[in-house]
Structures are given as C-alpha cells and as structure tokens.
Amino acid sequence: MILIDPPDWPGHGRYWSHLVSDVSFEELHVFARRLGVPPRAFERDHYDVPADLYQRAVRAGASAVPSRVLVARITAAGLRRPKHRPWPGD
Template identity: 40%
Template sequence: MSVYVDDAVFAWRGQRWAHLMADTLDELHAFAARLGLPRRAFQDKTSGAHYDVPAPLREQAIALGAIAISRHRDRALMRAVIARAKAQGRGESP
C-alpha cells in the first residue's frame, strides 16, 4: 500500500498546494494524522478522495515516506492514483 503526493501546483491563499492520496482510505487518514492534518480537512468528493497540503507540508510528507508523483513525468501512475481516488470519493472499493 502506498501514499502519494502530487506536485504543489495549485495556488490558493498565497501558497502552492498539493494533493495527498493513497491506495486505501484507511492508509490516507492514518498518514494525514501523522502529518497533523485534522480529519475535517479530508475532501471526500467524486473528483477524488484527498487532503490538500501546502508545499512545506508536501516536503514533510515525502520525508515520512509518501511517494512524490508528477503530473508531467509520471502520467500513467498519476492517472491510476487519481482514478483510485475518484472511486474512493464515490464510495467504491479500490
């Protein structure tokens, strides 16, 4: 099982943000808790189950073992991770 964090490319509130996603929701929530993210920050949407993390926290996630994925270099893996996150957001099993 793995946790992934994409490139911090989304600008919001003066920061760059990334998405934290995982193979399973249990793993995602456990990892987010290790980062100090509150459960209320979880975004359970049909666009994909994830947590938004600012760029500095993205670096901490990588240091804790999250796999850094790039929308530019890891396209096939990125598509698979997003598809899994969307299924999780719809309440489907991975």
C-alpha cells in the first residue's frame, strides 16, 4: 500500500510530505513515476513530495496517514532505512 503523510515538513521555502510503500520499493517507484515525482526525490526509503502534489497523490490512491503511522508501517514491513544504519548493498 502507498502511504503519504501530511505536508508538514519545511525545506527550501516549501512544505513536503513523505511518500512510501509498505509493500516494496518497486511499488513505490512505480507510483512515484505515475505521479510525476522525479527519481532525485527518492531518499533511502521515501520520496519527498511537495505540498502541491499531496492531494493528487491521495486521488491517485495513496492513503493519507499521520507521520508516526507511516514510519511504523514501513518499519514493520522491513523497509525502513534510517540514515545512521547501513542498508545491504549500500
């Protein structure tokens, strides 16, 4: 399932959401491409999505969830890749 948190994260003069999958990175990449999110927006386990794409992502099928739920779901799925820990293949 594709999940998105509210655009509450400030940066570069904008607000951002995090777009993730609790199924696979492949599912996430396919959804992001369909949404028009550039590959450079991918950061380890999520895409940074600007606030102006939030509603479009939800209309396209992303489930809107609080940030804590998003993190819990990708952690439970084994897809959380914290910056301070190496990921196999990194």
